[in-house]
Amino acid sequence: MIESKPDPKLLFCRVSGRKTGIHFSWKHDKTDRWTMKEFGSILMQLPLDIDSVKGFLDPEEGAALYRAARSCTQLGVCLEIGSYCGKSAVYIGAACKEQQSLLFTIDHHRGSEENQPGWDYHDADLWQESIGAIDTLPYLRRTLYRAKLEDTVIPIVGRSEIVARHWATPLGFLFIDGGHTREAALTDYGLWHPHLVKGGLLAIHDVFPDPADGGRAPYDIYKLALNSGLFEERQAVKSLRLLQRID
Numbered sequence: 087m088i089e090s091k092p093d094p095k096l097l098f099c100r101v102s103g104r105k106t107g108i109h110f111s112w113k114h115d116k117t118d119r120w121t122m123k124e125f126g127s128i129l130m131q132l133p134l135d136i137d138s139v140k141g142f143l144d145p146e147e148g149a150a151l152y153r154a155a156r157s158c159t160q161l162g163v164c165l166e167i168g169s170y171c172g173k174s175a176v177y178i179g180a181a182c183k184e185q186q187s188l189l190f191t192i193d194h195h196r197g198s199e200e201n202q203p204g205w206d207y208h209d210a211d212l213w214q215e216s217i218g219a220i221d222t223l224p225y226l227r228r229t230l231y232r233a234k235l236e237d238t239v240i241p242i243v244g245r246s247e248i249v250a251r252h253w254a255t256p257l258g259f260l261f262i263d264g265g266h267t268r269e270a271a272l273t274d275y276g277l278w279h280p281h282l283v284k285g286g287l288l289a290i291h292d293v294f295p296d297p298a299d300g301g302r303a304p305y306d307i308y309k310l311a312l313n314s315g316l317f318e319e320r321q322a323v324k325s326l327r328l329l330q331r332i333d
């Protein structure tokens with residue numbers, strides 16, 4: 087039975103399987119067809135067409151971020167390292183808005199190594215000729231404006247390691263998706279995980295156990311977190327890992 091009619095502005099609408107009690111999601115595939123997909127029991131509504139936001143996050147990873155953030159907003163605010171153009175911020179921000187919580191999103195907006203000219207993940211649209219550098223901040227601001235998340239997602243423009251040294255607010259949810267060099271990932275993990283409260287969730291993106299699939303740095307901090315005894319793994323969705331702080 088369809089509980090709410092699919093609205094093209096929403097990525098997912100809730101329906102329920104009468105016999106099973108399972109809730110499904112409908113994904114609009116941009117050709118005016120709707121495909122049904124089992125999604126779990128939580129309704130997720132995104133305030134814009136997420137495919138219109140530049141970024142590399144898989145929709146299933148986005149949905150997992152949404153659910154994870156939603157489950158721990160009562161423990162503390164949410165924080166992500168690596169805003170880029172705001173794709174993950176929309177998923178986490180949508181959860182925060184529902185729960186009257188906040189997401190702080192940190193980025194220097196000059197792009198990571200792999201975003202620079204000549205690298206695989208360079209996007210020429212983001213290049214500002216006048217300053218000879220990438221600038222993703224206008225894209226992030228536009229995303230948050232379109233998503234009506236400007237009072238929920240608070241951008242912090244700067245290097246995560248500088249912000250971390252002045253941070254004092256307890257975090258219920260921490261998403262690490264910033265620089266992917268070994269040094270950057272180790273610094274982000276080392277400086278930010280102490281702010282996560284017990285019971286809170288640490289999300290790490292681009293974790294590839296097989297080196298053939300991608301860089302090692304996020305995998306290294308994932309292993310470091312698990313081996314520290316401070317975290318237990320709760321979920322793996324594609325390259326996203328969700329760890330809960332247990333101590």
Ligand SMILES: C[S@@+](CC[C@H](N)C(=O)[O-])C[C@H]1O[C@@H](n2cnc3c(N)ncnc32)[C@H](O)[C@@H]1O
Pocket residue numbers: 140141142143167168169170171172173174175192193194195196197198222244245246247263264265266270
């Ligand atoms: C993979 S992108 C983030 C993608 C984003 N989470 C999304 O879903 O679209 C990584 C971002 O981290 C930023 N970044 C890299 N090193 C950083 C640092 N030390 N401090 C702040 N931001 C950094 C880059 O500018 C880039 O925008």
